[in-house]
Amino acid sequence: MVKRSDKSRRDFLQSAAGLSAVTLLNAFVPAWARAMQVKRDDAALQESGSIVFDLAIRQHQLEIAGGMGNVVSINNSVPGPLLEWYEGRDVVLNVANEMNVDTSIHWHGILLPFEMDGVPGVTFRGIQPSTTFRYQFPVRQSGTYWYHSHSGLQEQSGCYGPLVVHPREPDPTTYDRDYIVMLSDWTFEDPHRVMRNLKKMGDYYNYQQFSLADLYGTGDMSRREAWKMKLAWDQMRMMATDILDVTGSTYTYLMNGLHPAGNWTGLFAPGERIRLRFINGSAMSYFNVRIPGLPMTVIAADGQNVHAVETDEFQFGAAETYDVIVEPKEESTYTIMAEAMDRSGFAAGTLTMHPGSRAAIPPLRKRPLLTMVDMGMDMSGTDMDGTAAPTLDDTQSSAMGEVPMDHSRMTHAEMGHKLPVKNDHAGHDMGDMSTAGPIIARHGPDHHGPGNIGVAAVERNRLGERGLGLENLDHRVLVYTDLKRLANDFDDRPPAREIELHLTGHMERYMWSFDGKQFHEVDGPIEFSFGERLRLTMVNDTMMNHPIHLHGMWMELENGHGSQLPRKHTINMMPAARTSVLISADAPGRWAFHCHLLYHMDMGMFRVVRVS
Amino acid sequence: MKLYTATIALVVLWPASAHAYEPAGTPPDWDPPMDMQHAYWKVLADRFEAGIGDNLDGYVWDVQGWYGGDHNRVWMKTEGEGELGSSPEHAELQLLFSRMFAPFWDWQIGVRQDLEPNPDRTHLVLGIQGVVPYQLEWDSALFVSDEGDVSARIEVEYDLNITQRWVLQPHFEINAAFSDDRELGIGTGVNNTELGLRVRYHVQREIAPYLGVSWQQLYGGTRDFAQDDGKSTSNASIVVGVRFWF
Numbered sequence: 001m002v003k004r005s006d007k008s009r010r011d012f013l014q015s016a017a018g019l020s021a022v023t024l025l026n027a028f029v030p031a032w033a034r035a036m037q038v039k040r041d042d043a044a045l046q047e048s049g050s051i052v053f054d055l056a057i058r059q060h061q062l063e064i065a066g067g068m069g070n071v072v073s074i075n076n077s078v079p080g081p082l083l084e085w086y087e088g089r090d091v092v093l094n095v096a097n098e099m100n101v102d103t104s105i106h107w108h109g110i111l112l113p114f115e116m117d118g119v120p121g122v123t124f125r126g127i128q129p130s131t132t133f134r135y136q137f138p139v140r141q142s143g144t145y146w147y148h149s150h151s152g153l154q155e156q157s158g159c160y161g162p163l164v165v166h167p168r169e170p171d172p173t174t175y176d177r178d179y180i181v182m183l184s185d186w187t188f189e190d191p192h193r194v195m196r197n198l199k200k201m202g203d204y205y206n207y208q209q210f211s212l213a214d215l216y217g218t219g220d221m222s223r224r225e226a227w228k229m230k231l232a233w234d235q236m237r238m239m240a241t242d243i244l245d246v247t248g249s250t251y252t253y254l255m256n257g258l259h260p261a262g263n264w265t266g267l268f269a270p271g272e273r274i275r276l277r278f279i280n281g282s283a284m285s286y287f288n289v290r291i292p293g294l295p296m297t298v299i300a301a302d303g304q305n306v307h308a309v310e311t312d313e314f315q316f317g318a319a320e321t322y323d324v325i326v327e328p329k330e331e332s333t334y335t336i337m338a339e340a341m342d343r344s345g346f347a348a349g350t351l352t353m354h355p356g357s358r359a360a361i362p363p364l365r366k367r368p369l370l371t372m373v374d375m376g377m378d379m380s381g382t383d384m385d386g387t388a389a390p391t392l393d394d395t396q397s398s399a400m401g402e403v404p405m406d407h408s409r410m411t412h413a414e415m416g417h418k419l420p421v422k423n424d425h426a427g428h429d430m431g432d433m434s435t436a437g438p439i440i441a442r443h444g445p446d447h448h449g450p451g452n453i454g455v456a457a458v459e460r461n462r463l464g465e466r467g468l469g470l471e472n473l474d475h476r477v478l479v480y481t482d483l484k485r486l487a488n489d490f491d492d493r494p495p496a497r498e499i500e501l502h503l504t505g506h507m508e509r510y511m512w513s514f515d516g517k518q519f520h521e522v523d524g525p526i527e528f529s530f531g532e533r534l535r536l537t538m539v540n541d542t543m544m545n546h547p548i549h550l551h552g553m554w555m556e557l558e559n560g561h562g563s564q565l566p567r568k569h570t571i572n573m574m575p576a577a578r579t580s581v582l583i584s585a586d587a588p589g590r591w592a593f594h595c596h597l598l599y600h601m602d603m604g605m606f607r608v609v610r611v612s
Numbered sequence: 613m614k615l616y617t618a619t620i621a622l623v624v625l626w627p628a629s630a631h632a633y634e635p636a637g638t639p640p641d642w643d644p645p646m647d648m649q650h651a652y653w654k655v656l657a658d659r660f661e662a663g664i665g666d667n668l669d670g671y672v673w674d675v676q677g678w679y680g681g682d683h684n685r686v687w688m689k690t691e692g693e694g695e696l697g698s699s700p701e702h703a704e705l706q707l708l709f710s711r712m713f714a715p716f717w718d719w720q721i722g723v724r725q726d727l728e729p730n731p732d733r734t735h736l737v738l739g740i741q742g743v744v745p746y747q748l749e750w751d752s753a754l755f756v757s758d759e760g761d762v763s764a765r766i767e768v769e770y771d772l773n774i775t776q777r778w779v780l781q782p783h784f785e786i787n788a789a790f791s792d793d794r795e796l797g798i799g800t801g802v803n804n805t806e807l808g809l810r811v812r813y814h815v816q817r818e819i820a821p822y823l824g825v826s827w828q829q830l831y832g833g834t835r836d837f838a839q840d841d842g843k844s845t846s847n848a849s850i851v852v853g854v855r856f857w858f
Contacts, residue, residue, distance in 0.1 A: 196652060204817055590638065
């Protein structure tokens with residue numbers, strides 16, 4: 001289907017220089033890679049046999065983000081081509097490495113034999129230069145996914161693409177048009193240089209640090225509050241502005257490969273329902289996604305259908321996906337706004353009936369600050385902590401068990417947390433305790449060694465909380481407790497055992513780890529017994545959000561919805577959060593388990609899970 | 613020389629002690645899935661300046677660098693000063709092995725070679741470097757010279773962001789000796805202090821020209837020795853320099 005390995009043309013390109021090469025390369029970006037429209041082929045669903053894809057990974061210059069960048073591309077485009085698979089039909093993917101370094105492709109979120117998972121050094125030996133690796137496996141699921149290189153830092157250089165699996169059964173939602181909206185972060189810097197910069201100076205890319213300018217008048221805090229806050233954070237030797245490690249100071253944010261001026265555009269006809277498949281394909285970024293004037297109905301998360309829930313904005317971490325339905329009004333033009341979580345930049349595109357038209361791009365909102373809740377500070381017994389709920393012994397069920405079903409419309413104070421009435425004027429910068437989830441555990445004595453700066457003294461259930469910086473918005477924001485699995489296929493065996501893992505790190509030295517141990521320091525994989533049902537509980541002892549990804553098996557997020565727990569491949573862990581997932585260890589082999597922030601993974605926030 | 617050898621041996625042996633390939637449970641001849649503890653390095657010239665003082669026009673350098681992994685590193689530190697237009701009056705070079713023992717703290721051990729003044733001394737160095745709560749950068753060391761004299765140094769500084777690119781840096785350094793070393797003009801007790809305040813502008817993260825004031829003062833026996841030798845015992849200066857790292 002997808003076939004673009006024209007060697008003579010490539011050779012010509014390598015010899016071509018300057019402007020002509022620029023023009024030619026741009027011409028080679030196929031139109032379908034830009035349109036990103038998903039088109040289900042019903043005939044393909046009926047056929048049997050394998051669907052074959054040829055993918056070539058190359059290093060070259062490409063026009064990107066308003067300049068010329070050195071990319072690692074798949075079939076000459078960034079993102080790589082949209083792959084459409086069909087549930088029940090095998091796929092064959094011939095991935096040719098046309099570079100002089102090893103590469104790999106990982107099918108993110110896909111259930112498959114582990115040898116086909118594409119993680120070099122874990123599931124296979126990687127794809128050596130000038131060789132082709134043949135992936136072949138049955139497709140046993142449907143939904144929105146993506147694929148990317150799992151080698152070195154190639155993902156940062158553009159080696160990723162969208163993947164849609166069409167369901168065998170009719171889709172539970174009807175829609176007229178179907179678009180990929182793949183978000184990513186691009187830098188013209190060499191990713192290895194980015195890594196070195198972070199190693200030498202953890203806050204290298206943070207140009208939104210607390211400064212005297214904040215302390216004197218320009219902020220929305222009183223001077224006294226601001227000083228108090230600065231001193232509290234200085235005392236801990238941390239920064240309230242440590243939101244994202246790599247920011248808009250080097251990144252250009254892309255939507256389907258186009259920077260904001262490139263204006264990716266999704267066209268619609270009057271009265272159409274449009275499915276937008278949002279994929280966070282970034283290396284290091286969280287996005288706040290909204291379409292001003294247009295509510296979004298979330299119908300799937302991480303490729304898995306959920307009960308429809310309407311919202312105005314969602315935040316998602318690297319590797320997560322959400323499918324939404326929108327119904328644009330006739331003759332209206334909308335901006336799809338994807339703001340980086342630290343508000344240092346944005347990706348934007350347009351939904352319109354008229355190619356070339358564009359709606360206003362909303363200004364970036366003020367950068368948020370981490371709070372005392374994110375620090376995991378124990379403030380119970382003080383009047384600062386409105387949620388000084390008693391510690392629950394039972395960490396898995398927590399207070400979220402009886403959340404009202406449709407609370408994305410409600411303020412958190414109404415959510416049945418026994419929370420005090422939310423105070424809209426609360427000093428949110430000091431930590432708006434009134435919106436914080438309940439304390440469900442306290443940290444033990446193990447502080448995970450010198451490679452971990454601090455621990456969450458109190459661990460909270462934060463699944464009902466809005467993402468960082470969205471706490472006080474007066475519109476609806478999606479939260480994890482909104483997600484309820486649609487399929488009626490819950491494995492109701494109770495978990496036979498529990499594994500607890502702590503997310504740990506050291507921002508200043510840029511070390512990242514689980515339980516204080518970087519990957520190279522651990523003495524073996526995490527062992528799952530084949531066939532067992534278990535609970536994995538994660539505690540985030542760092543101050544940052546981390547999207548945690550398990551390969552090969554679903555994580556069923558224990559968000560209080562009984563047998564309707566949503567299945568996810570990537571779970572965002574808020575700072576100081578304690579979150580559990582259920583796993584059916586039904587896939588033998590070695591599977592990667594890691595933070596999906598690329599430089600965190602590379603610095604050791606990575607483990608191997610072995611199912612045997 | 614033994615210390616040099618010991619330091620180098622520690623550094624050379626450290627990668628060998630890194631793990632063989634258990635973490636992934638893969639066959640031993642497979643490559644690891646990621647960066648397996650690459651060594652990184654950094655060189656920082658925190659002070660690199662010239663000054664016009666009430667008693668002396670001088671120059672100062674204070675450069676540190678490290679190489680290694682996350683836990684174990686080799687440090688190089690050099691500092692010196694002199695009168696504008698002359699060779700340095702004081703110059704030293706340290707080579708240290710450094711190990712992280714707490715999240716913000718390293719202990720350091722190594723040697724310091726004084727290049728100036730004469731007679732040049734060699735010292736054993738035992739140091740602690742890190743960050744104190746409230747974000748104060750801390751660098752301290754105890755020195756034992758080949759003459760058996762013991763001295764100590766503490767250096768503290770703080771970066772206060774005025775804006776995202778303007779930074780105000782107070783800096784304080786104190787040197788003390790536990791015995792006289794008349795040949796070098798060092799008396800027992802506090803020898804000298806330096807108090808500085810520098811404002812820098814980051815042209816980029818790595819390069820920041822600065823302007824500041826610096827006040828150096830000698831004390832006790834050291835001051836008396838300096839007076840005897842006809843040298844100034846205090847100097848207040850306006851300094852201009854560039855802080856850079858790579």
